[in-house]
Amino acid sequence: MADSRFVYVTYIRTTPEKLWQALTEPEFTRQFWVGCWQESEWKPGASWRLMIPDGRVADGGEILEIEPPKRLALRWRNEFKPELREEGYSRMTYELEPMGEAVKLTVIHEMERPGSKFIEAVSNGWPMILSGLKTLLETGKSFEASRHWPKGM
Amino acid sequence: MKAVAADADKVFKALADPGRRLLLDRLHADNGQTLTQLCEHLPMSRQAVTKHLKLLEEATLVVTIWRGREKFHYLNPVPIHEMAERWIHKYERGRLRVLAELKKNLEGDSNG
Numbered sequence: 001m002a003d004s005r006f007v008y009v010t011y012i013r014t015t016p017e018k019l020w021q022a023l024t025e026p027e028f029t030r031q032f033w034v035g036c037w038q039e040s041e042w043k044p045g046a047s048w049r050l051m052i053p054d055g056r057v058a059d060g061g062e063i064l065e066i067e068p069p070k071r072l073a074l075r076w077r078n079e080f081k082p083e084l085r086e087e088g089y090s091r092m093t094y095e096l097e098p099m100g101e102a103v104k105l106t107v108i109h110e111m112e113r114p115g116s117k118f119i120e121a122v123s124n125g126w127p128m129i130l131s132g133l134k135t136l137l138e139t140g141k142s143f144e145a146s147r148h149w150p151k152g153m
Numbered sequence: 154m155k156a157v158a159a160d161a162d163k164v165f166k167a168l169a170d171p172g173r174r175l176l177l178d179r180l181h182a183d184n185g186q187t188l189t190q191l192c193e194h195l196p197m198s199r200q201a202v203t204k205h206l207k208l209l210e211e212a213t214l215v216v217t218i219w220r221g222r223e224k225f226h227y228l229n230p231v232p233i234h235e236m237a238e239r240w241i242h243k244y245e246r247g248r249l250r251v252l253a254e255l256k257k258n259l260e261g262d263s264n265g
Contacts (some may be wrong), residue, residue: 004228005184005185006184006227007185007216007218007227007229008216008229008230008231009213009216009231010213010231010232011160011213051174106216108218124232125231127231127233127234128234128238129232130231131231131234131235131238132238134231134235135235135238143238147240
C-alpha cells in the first residue's frame with residue numbers, strides 16, 4: 001500500500017462512557033499517556049494539542065470528527081521533533097464499540113506517505129499507552145512505565 | 154480476573170506455533186497485508202494460513218480492516234505488551250534492552 005498505517009485493538013472491561021472520559025480528560029490521560037494531557041474544546045474543527053509534562057507541545061492538530069462515546073478522528077502532526085514535523089499531518093481515529101461486558105477500542109493511525117518516520121515513531125508508543133489505559137480502567141492503577149514521560153525525550 | 158486469564162491463554166496458544174509466529178514476523182516486516190500477499194513465499198497452503206489467521210485474530214494479535222473490497226491484516230502488539238508489563242519490573246527495562254541488543258549484535262538479526 002502507498003501509505004503508512006498501524007491498527008491497534010484492545011478490549012477493555014469498562015463502559016464506552018468511561019473509556020471516552022479516560023481518552024479525553026487530563027486527570028485520566030496523565031496516568032497512562034506518559035504524563036501527557038490534551039487541550040481541546042472537543043468539537044468539530046476545534047484545535048487539538050497533546051501537552052508534554054514539562055510544558056512543550058508534543059503534537060498538534062484539529063478535531064475532524066467527534067461523536068462521543070463512539071468515534072473521534074483527529075488531524076495530527078508532531079510538533080517537537082523537526083524531522084517528524086516536516087512529514088506533515090497524519091490521521092488518527094478512535095472507534096469504541098461495546099462488546100458484551102467490554103468495549104472494543106480500535107486505534108488507527110495513518111499517513112498518506114510510504115515509510116513514514118512519524119507513524120513508525122508513534123507505533124513505539126501506542127502499545128504501551130493502550131495497555132496502560134486497559135490496566136488503569138480494569139484495575140484502577142496504570143503501569144509505572146506509562147505514567148511518566150521518558151527521560152531525555 | 155478469569156476473563157483476563159482467558160485472554161492470556163488465547164495469546165499463548167496463538168504464539169505456540171511456528172507457522173503463526175512466522176505470519177506475525179511477516180506482518181512485523183510489512184504491516185497491512187492481504188491474505189494473498191501473506192501467502193506469497195510461504196511454505197503453507199492458503200487454507201492453513203486462513204486457519205492460523207483466525208486464531209491470531211481471536212487472540213487479537215492480528216486485526217483486520219477493510220479498504221474497499223480488500224481485507225488488510227495488521228500485527229497488533231498490544232496483548233504482547235500487556236504480558237511484558239505484567240512480568241517485567243520497571244527497573245529491569247533498561248538492562249533488558251541492553252541485553253537484547255547485545256544478543257542481537259552477537260547472533261545476527263535472524264531470530265530477533
